Amino acid sequence: xxxxxxxxxxxxxxxxxxxxxxxxxxxxxxxxxxxxxxxxxxxxxxxxxxxxxxxxxxxxxxxxxxxxxxxxxxxxxxxxxxxxxxxxxxxxxxxxxxxxxxxxxxxxxxxxxxxxxxxxxxxxxxxxxxxxxx
Numbered sequence: 001x002x003x004x005x006x007x008x009x010x011x012x013x014x015x016x017x018x019x020x021x022x023x024x025x026x027x028x029x030x031x032x033x034x035x036x037x038x039x040x041x042x043x044x045x046x047x048x049x050x051x052x053x054x055x056x057x058x059x060x061x062x063x064x065x066x067x068x069x070x071x072x073x074x075x076x077x078x079x080x081x082x083x084x085x086x087x088x089x090x091x092x093x094x095x096x097x098x099x100x101x102x103x104x105x106x107x108x109x110x111x112x113x114x115x116x117x118x119x120x121x122x123x124x125x126x127x128x129x130x131x132x133x134x
Contacts, residue, residue: 004043008047016041017030017040017041017054017068020040021066021068022056022063022066025056026056027054027056028054029053029054029076029077029082030044030051030054031050031076031077032050032051032074032076033045033050033051034049044070047070048072049070049072050071050072051071051073051074051075051076052068052070053068053069053070053085055067055068055085055086057092057093057096059094059096060097062097064096064097064100069085
């Protein structure tokens, strides 16, 4: 539901499974969640997931976030599925970092262009003042 989406979009460090994964920077697998009463899996249970795999998104030493995959079916994730999901997460981390670096570069270029335009305007005003009769 929209309310569940909003509730699960941002979690604090240590809050729920994704918050623990972010804090500890270690993947976590929660299985048989629907039969559990663990408060850490309350949100996962509320959205009807029985298995949940969460992985930190890390580039270098920088934590970018976490990415979780859930399954409503009672069968747990296989080792091959978990490896695949973690591989996806490593690619997402690299892609997210690249987007962040690109945005930073664009902002830096725009700032330099703004400064260059201001400098050109100052030089033009100075030249006009120097050419003006006294």
